[in-house]
Amino acid sequence: MTQTVTIDLGARSYDVVIGADAQEAALDTLAALLPRKRAFVVTDETVAPLHLASLAARLESRGIAIEPMIVPAGERAKTLDVVMGMVDRLLEAKIERSEPVIALGGGVVGDMAGFAAAITKRGTKFVQIPTTLLAQVDSSVGGKTGINTRQGKNLVGAFHQPDLVIADTAYLATLPEREVRAGYAEIVKAALIGDAAMFDRLEARGASALDPDNLTASIADAVRFKAAIVAEDEREAGRRALLNLGHTFGHAFEADAPPGVLRHGEAVAAGIGLAFDYSARLGHCSADEARRVREHLRLTGLPDGPKTLAHTEWDAASLVERMRGDKKNSGGKITLILARGIGNAYIETATQEDDLREFMETSLK
Numbered sequence: 497m498t499q500t501v502t503i504d505l506g507a508r509s510y511d512v513v514i515g516a517d518a519q520e521a522a523l524d525t526l527a528a529l530l531p532r533k534r535a536f537v538v539t540d541e542t543v544a545p546l547h548l549a550s551l552a553a554r555l556e557s558r559g560i561a562i563e564p565m566i567v568p569a570g571e572r573a574k575t576l577d578v579v580m581g582m583v584d585r586l587l588e589a590k591i592e593r594s595e596p597v598i599a600l601g602g603g604v605v606g607d608m609a610g611f612a613a614a615i616t617k618r619g620t621k622f623v624q625i626p627t628t629l630l631a632q633v634d635s636s637v638g639g640k641t642g643i644n645t646r647q648g649k650n651l652v653g654a655f656h657q658p659d660l661v662i663a664d665t666a667y668l669a670t671l672p673e674r675e676v677r678a679g680y681a682e683i684v685k686a687a688l689i690g691d692a693a694m695f696d697r698l699e700a701r702g703a704s705a706l707d708p709d710n711l712t713a714s715i716a717d718a719v720r721f722k723a724a725i726v727a728e729d730e731r732e733a734g735r736r737a738l739l740n741l742g743h744t745f746g747h748a749f750e751a752d753a754p755p756g757v758l759r760h761g762e763a764v765a766a767g768i769g770l771a772f773d774y775s776a777r778l779g780h781c782s783a784d785e786a787r788r789v790r791e792h793l794r795l796t797g798l799p800d801g802p803k804t805l806a807h808t809e810w811d812a813a814s815l816v817e818r819m820r821g822d823k824k825n826s827g828g829k830i831t832l833i834l835a836r837g838i839g840n841a842y843i844e845t846a847t848q849e850d851d852l853r854e855f856m857e858t859s860l861k
């Protein structure tokens with residue numbers, strides 16, 4: 497069974513097809529986007545041997561030949577050089593704007609292929625076929641594309657919406673369990689921001705929330721939630737910033753940890769735990785709600801704060817300094833996404849830095 501969620505952006509609306517056979521279900525739609533009978537597929541060295549052949553076979557059955565572009569796997573490959581390699585190949589092949597760049601992979605491949613699509617000929621079509629849980633519930637939807645620079649993550653990029661997203665849960669069968677858990681953090685995040693009933697459902701499933709049978713419904717819930725926020729605030733001028741719940745803390749952990757030690761979703765999970773603890777400290781949500789959040793994170797094998805991350809050598813002053821460099825800040829104040837309860841996140845723009853530092857020192861002890 498597949499479910500389709502439409503991202504409603506007027507002329508730039510598109511469908512996200514989700515489920516155990518989404519690739520087959522969306523094949524007609526995909527083939528219709530490929531009138532020149534060729535498909536530029538960007539994937540990475542890990543995903544290519546696992547999943548490129550099945551996509552190629554399906555497309556070949558429609559007379560479509562694939563032109564693969566295989567990039568190194570992982571965050572370190574998310575550079576302008578790698579994107580320019582793609583652009584070069586696309587231009588050499590004389591891609592037309594009406595032809596899509598297809599991303600087959602996790603968030604790294606999706607962000608880079610999307611950026612290549614955004615800048616090649618000032619914008620070609622773009623299709624996301626996310627193969628990690630994180631990419632299925634989060635990065636493939638919403639149109640943010642980009643790369644990392646030595647100044648930080650995702651500081652260069654473009655908004656470029658896809659024309660189709662195919663979130664086939666069969667891909668998750670080959671995904672290491674740690675990656676599945678990291679992606680699940682983004683599902684929990686969606687519930688905590690704005691859907692208390694969804695959190696109740698996740699909580700009721702407990703540790704079995706990660707079972708494949710339960711995941712399809714949760715992916716669709718999370719995508720539906722993100723779709724509503726993106727439709728309201730495509731370019732993150734306001735409400736879309738809520739999607740950064742746990743991210744200001746999380747990015748600081750990611751930046752301060754040795755490279756490659758933390759998964760993004762793990763850092764976000766720890767950040768979500770802290771965001772609820774800090775909200776409780778400020779009296780905005782109850783200590784019991786913060787406890788419930790942390791308990792569900794732990795139960796599903798996720799960190800619930802800095803002490804349960806894979807790296808534990810933290811320095812409060814350094815983490816707060818990292819938070820001062822966050823993209824969301826304005827007027828010299830750290831912006832945090834906090835919560836007035838489960839399912840009720842808000843944007844705090846008047847963070848008191850001394851209080852935050854004191855809170856971080858206590859949380860690290």
Ligand SMILES: NC(=O)c1ccc[n+]([C@@H]2O[C@H](COP(=O)([O-])OP(=O)(O)OC[C@H]3O[C@@H](n4cnc5c(N)ncnc54)[C@H](O)[C@@H]3O)[C@@H](O)[C@H]2O)c1
Pocket residue numbers: 540541542543546569570571574601602603604605607627628629630631634635636637638639640641649650667668669670671672675760
């Ligand atoms: N654009 C957005 O809105 C947005 C949102 C959140 C995160 N992101 C970005 O997403 C990236 C993280 O994405 P990610 O967690 O998917 O990481 P990733 O793309 O690095 O994938 C994780 C690892 O899993 C491998 N992999 C992918 N699919 C697999 C499969 N089906 N089976 C086995 N292995 C597989 C990859 O090769 C990689 O080694 C970050 O760069 C982050 O900045 C973007």
